[in-house]
Amino acid sequence: MVAQIIDGTRIAAQIREQLSFRISGLKVSGVTPGLAVILVGNDPASESYVRGKGRAAEELGIYSRQINLPETISEDELIRQVDYLNADPKIHGILVQSPLPSHLDENKVILRIDPAKDVDGFHPMNVGKMLIGVPGLLPATPHGIQELLLRTGNDPGGKHVVVVGRSNLVGKPVAAILVQKAKGANATVTICHSRTADLAKHTMQADILIAAMGKPRFITADMVKEGAVVIDVGVTREEDPLAKKGYRLVGDVDFEAVSRKAKAITPVPGGVGPMTVAMLMVNTVSAAEEQTHRNQSKRV
Ligand code: NAP
Secondary structure, eight states: OOOEEOOHHHHHHHHHHHHHHHHHHHHHTTOOOEEEEEEESOOHHHHHHHHHHHHHHHHHTOEEEEEEEOTTOOHHHHHHHHHHHHHOTTOOEEEEOSOOOTTSOHHHHHHHSOGGGBTTOOSHHHHHHHHHTOSOOOOHHHHHHHHHHHHTTOOOTTOEEEEEOOOTTTHHHHHHHHHSSSTTOOOEEEEEOTTOSSHHHHHTTOSEEEEOSOOTTOBOGGGSOTTOEEEEOOOEEEEOTTSTTSEEEEOSBOHHHHTTTOSEEOOSSSSHHHHHHHHHHHHHHHHHHHHHHHHHHHHO
């Protein structure tokens, strides 16, 4: 079997195109959606992610503001910056790029973001809404994975989804989204992690396998069921003197071998990554719509 390559770049472009109509609608009523991204320090990978998010916003006509803060910033000062953005009516979405330097408590900073502006979907209020299945801001990568599945005809309903990874960023939320009693979900979900005994026994059962470990090429063909759908979330930079940038991006899945066994597979890059950015834009627009609606209701 030769797998269908799930083209995240193309699907993300479709999503952005659909989103542009909603942005035009907001602009007609005098609102330009605004996204603020806080970057602490100068980690090259984080800088590159933040640039990508800013570029995507600008291309869509979303107002984008990047706030660069020094590595040495105190927690109090970082929280003050979040407070300014919470109070700024031009900003509808705020995200703090992770990872933060170790002297800063990421949870404390996230808790300070107004949940209505929490476009990363990491605030406990939004996490709670996701768990109980109430509409709210969903985390971008897990939501992007659900969209990838649905838009390629791989509805997870009734399927066995095996997630490898239990982070708050990817593993746990993607499991929570796909297990919901809701259209586009209804999966039976298994979550695996580094203490799972006999990982391959579980991954072999997957109709849909989601790898979110950060371990390059860890998932080999013998760990995948014939005809499975494989979503590779992992992104690791590997040095490559032949590459223009001096490195290349590698996923958690042994793409060459697994693509000969799977029914469909996401490449790295060009799979989940572009979807993460697209879903962040969706959240920014949803947040702007919600805040506009709330302000209009207050005025009436
Ligand atoms: P993380 O917080 O480091 O979590 C990794 C998870 O993988 C942990 O739950 C860990 O288990 C599990 N794991 C590690 N080694 C394992 C093993 N040998 N067997 C089974 N499970 C194992 O990472 P993350 O933030 O979830 O990110 C995962 C990957 O996705 C990274 O490469 C990251 O760069 C990438 N990512 C990509 C996007 C995108 O848009 N494409 C977005 C977010 C993340 P324990 O919990 O037991 O330690």
